[in-house]
Amino acid sequence: MKRIGILTSGGDAPGMNAAIRAVVRKAVFEGAEVVGVRHGYAGLISGEFQPLSISSVGDIIHRGGTILQTARSPEFMKPEGQQQAITNLSDQGIEGLIVVGGDGSFRGAQALARAGIKAIGLPGTIDNDIAGTESTIGFDTAVNTAVEAIDRIRDTATSHERAFVLEVMGRDAGFIALAAGLAGGAESILIPEVQTTMDEVCERLVRGRDRGKRHSLIVVAEGFAPGMQVGEEVRRRTGYDTRVTILGHIQRGGSPTALDRNIASQMGARAVDLLLQDQANLMVGVAGGRTVDVPLDEVVGRKKAVDRATYQLALTLSI
Ligand code: ADP
Ligand code: F6P
Numbered sequence: 164m165k166r167i168g169i170l171t172s173g174g175d176a177p178g179m180n181a182a183i184r185a186v187v188r189k190a191v192f193e194g195a196e197v198v199g200v201r202h203g204y205a206g207l208i209s210g211e212f213q214p215l216s217i218s219s220v221g222d223i224i225h226r227g228g229t230i231l232q233t234a235r236s237p238e239f240m241k242p243e244g245q246q247q248a249i250t251n252l253s254d255q256g257i258e259g260l261i262v263v264g265g266d267g268s269f270r271g272a273q274a275l276a277r278a279g280i281k282a283i284g285l286p287g288t289i290d291n292d293i294a295g296t297e298s299t300i301g302f303d304t305a306v307n308t309a310v311e312a313i314d315r316i317r318d319t320a321t322s323h324e325r326a327f328v329l330e331v332m333g334r335d336a337g338f339i340a341l342a343a344g345l346a347g348g349a350e351s352i353l354i355p356e357v358q359t360t361m362d363e364v365c366e367r368l369v370r371g372r373d374r375g376k377r378h379s380l381i382v383v384a385e386g387f388a389p390g391m392q393v394g395e396e397v398r399r400r401t402g403y404d405t406r407v408t409i410l411g412h413i414q415r416g417g418s419p420t421a422l423d424r425n426i427a428s429q430m431g432a433r434a435v436d437l438l439l440q441d442q443a444n445l446m447v448g449v450a451g452g453r454t455v456d457v458p459l460d461e462v463v464g465r466k467k468a469v470d471r472a473t474y475q476l477a478l479t480l481s482i
Contacts, residue, residue, distance in 0.1 A: 164281075164438050166196050168257040169215075171229040172203035172236075172264035172271065175415060176287045176301025178423035179229040182263050184220040185431025191217050193439055198257055199231045203264070204239035204271050206232075207248040212255055224424055227304070227416045233264075245274050252280060259438035261431075263287040263300070269446065269463045276459065281443030283434040284459055285427075289414055292336035294465035295457035296448025300430070303422040305332065305414040306342040312410055313347030313380065320378035326368060326403040328381045330390025332414050337469055339414065340384035345477040350379050352477055353393065355386040356469045361393075365400045370482075372403075379403065429454050 169186050171179045187197045201211035213231075223230055238244035252260065252275075259281040262272040265288035272282040286293040289305035309331050320327045329349075331339045337354020344352035350371055351364045368379045383393050394407035419427070430447045433454040437445060445456045 164195060164258045164441065166198065166256050167259050167261060167435065167438055168198050168200055168252065168255070169231070169261040169263070170200035170203050170207060171231050171233045171287065172262060172268035173233065174265065174288060175227075175229050175233050176289050176299070177227040177304035177415075177417055177419035178300035178427040179263050179287050180223040180226050181419060181424040181427035182285055182287065182300055182431040183215070183230060184224055185428040186261055186435055187215045187220045188217060189432040189435040193435065195435070195439065198255055202232045202234040203236060203268070204244075204248065205234040205236035207251060208236065208238055208244050210251050212251075225418050227418060229263075239271055245278065249275065249278050249280060259283065259443060261285060261434045261438070265290065265299075266293060266463060269459055273444075273459055273463055276444040281438060281441070282459070283437055283443060284446040284462070285430045285434055286446060286448060289339065290333055290336050291338035292333075292467055293446075293448070293462060294467045295446055295455070295462045297450050298422070298426060300423055300427045301415075301419070302338065303420045304417060305339050306346070307420055308414050308417060309339055309343035309382075309410060310346045312408065312413075313343060313349065313382070316408060317347070317378060317380060320380060323404065324377050326379040326381070326397055326401065326405040328383060328390045328394040328397065328405065328407045330383050330385055330407070330409045332410070333384035333386050335386050336467070337384040337387065340382045340387075341469055341474055341477065344382035345473060345480075347380070347382065348481055349382040349477070350376075350481050351381040352474065353381065353383040353387040354469065354474070355384060357474055361396045361400065365397060368397065368401055368403065
């Protein structure tokens, strides 16, 4: 294989640029060429191809976002869109495609694989909700951003003796909320994977106050309930002076952490190795500090479980 394509798709995530850089540099090192596809699957259909050289990926390892831009493409969900994409790939002489994205993007890669395109997926989403990998590109950065927000909120919450609700991202998953909540010492962590009643939440808050806590902090994943709704309930039930912060897309941007840069670099290089060995229809994940190759069919649509012991620990430590 001499010509590899790469695209970023779905929600962007810090570290995607490090993955693009790794793919280009490793491929060139091995004597192959890389073509970037702009705007994800939308660009694959409209033919937005851009050759990537060693220098075109210089000075991006530390940047959030994606130099290739990303998109959601309803057109690519249809057979006609996919057929156009396949024609364009063939016209460009692209023999293998690396897709950096989440579960939806991997479904797109599977559709291409069914049509005979060699595709490799790299998990790129802040949500960390991809099976077969301990971490996704962007997750660690998003968690650190959320922890910084918690630390800041804690200062003002303590000064005013207020209760705070911090809503973090996670459409269907509580990985960011759990990791940030544990690291930030939140009193309660509300995630879609664990059923929690507002009675329990408020009892914990009142217990903490009775023991002399001067602030209360609840981290809620957007997939559990809207932060405003949780804040309203806390105010109504406890009477505490309550404020709500919605962190939103602040979590999606910013310079990637060393961990995200490193896993993105490892995954990108491994994806090139696999394509050059004519292996495909795999996702490259990480486990125990090393890359792992997992069939895309074993990843797509599979729900990754949150670690219950970690959830329990967070509750235990914040009594
Ligand atoms: P993410 O990759 O972050 O989960 P999305 O779910 O929005 O993001 O998916 C990104 C894109 O992947 C979609 O806009 C669409 O183009 C493509 N895609 C998603 N699901 C499918 C599918 N079942 N078949 C083909 N393409 C899909
Ligand atoms: O999937 C990543 C994610 O950041 C989710 O956590 C969030 O719900 C969603 O994307 C937001 O998507 P958009 O940028 O389209 O609003």
